[in-house]
Amino acid sequence: MKVLFTYTPRILVLASLFLSGCTAKNPEWLRSPSGAYCASGLSGSCLKALAENAYADATAKQVAAQAASAAKLSGTATKVAQVTSASPGAGSEAVKGGEGAVPSGAGGEGSEPVSDKPAVEKVVEASAVEPVKDADGSKFATAAAKLDDSIPKLAFGIAAIGATAASADGYTPSDKAIQSKEAGAILNVGSGPVSHAQVAQAGKISDKELRADALSGLISLHARSMSEDQINAVLNELYSLDKAKYANALIIKLPGLLKSGDLERASALRGVLLASKSETDRPFSMLAFVASCYTMAGMKQDAGAIVQDFLEDGGELSIDDQKLITLAISVSNGSYPMMQEFYDFKSDEARLSAYLTIAVIARQLDNLKVAHRAVADAVKFIQKAAVKVDREKALSQILAVSPGII
Structure with a gap:
């Protein structure tokens, strides 16, 4: 068996997994609690119910806090x-010292000095x-x-999946919340192709951050039903708005190019992605994303070579990066990762991002079974009491990748 990396024991294990894979069994006690939303399976109705409940709860908390x-x-x-x-x-x-007042220190027999x-x-x-x-x-x-x-982020995601954002009594939505709901609704395009009117509507959103979210969402969720001209127009607009969201949207094209066998364009795109500036708050490097795309597309040896070249040039893969690629290898070997394989991430936020990353890549590769399973696991995960995440933010992230999967 060819060893792709020789730098650390962890890398050696990762290299062997590219060519072999691993299996493990889940113990019975690891099953999700039955009282959670979507515990028996992910569906549009249960996810909408969770989102609507979370929105009502968040608005009620704000009314109480105010x-x-x-x-x-x-x-x-x-x-x-x-x-x-x-x-x-x-x-x-x-x-x-008005009329009848006794100055301090003065007074008759037995009198007390007047004091303040x-x-x-x-x-x-x-x-x-x-x-x-x-x-x-x-x-x-x-x-x-x-x-x-x-x-507002919850309102955006709720509108994107077609749920109803019913607020608590006494809550007055901010302008940002109202605009977020309108922007999210643009992403709820169903199974049909994205129209030029929808792209134009997203491009007219006045708030720059919301406009970038809507445009990147169109590509991330609906690139397969958009024309090449539509995709390029959205990418050009994103480039001028937010370089980080542009890079995130750009990577969505990579799995499609790999799936169609357009390796030359995939290689060119890979170079652009790896040269892009990384977001400091992103749990995984762009290299981990790229390697995971190649791996889940069935090109594990190519993924290994890409990583090895990167390491030889002085680059490093974090433990979380390596773990993400390991998950991608499991998918490439034809099986969804076992629950234990998600345990080793350094934070709950990184583990959530791993679920969603697998879902996004799988969706672009038309592996809807894996995408659906990853989103379902993410929904169960954020409901666990011991999980330390901002639950409103976490749910917003899940909702943002769910259209077309549920």
Whole structure:
């Protein structure tokens, strides 16, 4: 058996997997809980139900957070008013020295000097309490702001799968949330081809970030039903808007070129992708994406050669990169990765990204069975209590890749 890499024991294992594969059995206790959404199988109805419930919950939390923040501010204002009325100079004749007032240190037999000590004590007590109140209020405000940022992303994904974004009582959607819902609806094209009108509609979205999301979504989800001219027009627009989203959209073309046997164009595209600037917050390198595409397209030896050339040039593959490629090898060998194979990622966010990466590549290779399974596992994964992810953000990511799979 040819050894492709000789750099670390981990790389040696990875190299052998390119040519062999591995199998393992899941113990019974690893089955998902029956009470979770889509526990018995992923469907459009159960995913919509989860999304709609998550949106209602997120908007209810924001209403509560805003109400709590307002209550804190109201309580602070009341305290200030009470302190002001009790402070020196607030009208006390004894302190101001008005008619009948006794100066401090003066008075008849048995008299006590007039002092402002009680008022000072009240001011000190209030000042000692107020910073805590302000801190609590800021926490509620921060929570509300975080929810307000995640709600538009949820609205985008919900509209993309054709679900209904019903909000909680008392919630007023922001302009961004409304625009996100409209932008997401553009991606809900069903099984039909993408029309020029839909591409034009996405290109007219005023918010640049939303426009980039809609355009990249069209290619990521519906490239197979778009003409070459449509794809190139969208890519050109994306390049001017967001280089990172442009690179992410560009990679979607690679599996199709490999599947059709257009290896020359695939090689040229691979060079562009590997030369692109990597996103700092992305869990996997572009090399891992490229190698996974080649591997899942049945070209494991080519994938190994690409990685070996990269390593010989001084590059490095992270542990998570290697693990993603290992998952791709399992798919290439004709079996979906075992649950345990997803355990070794350094974070839950990386594990979620692995599910979605496998789903996206499989979808472009027309392997809908694997794509469906990966999305289903992602949906179950984010519902586990022990999983440490931003659940609204995680669900938004799942929804963004689901059209055409569920």
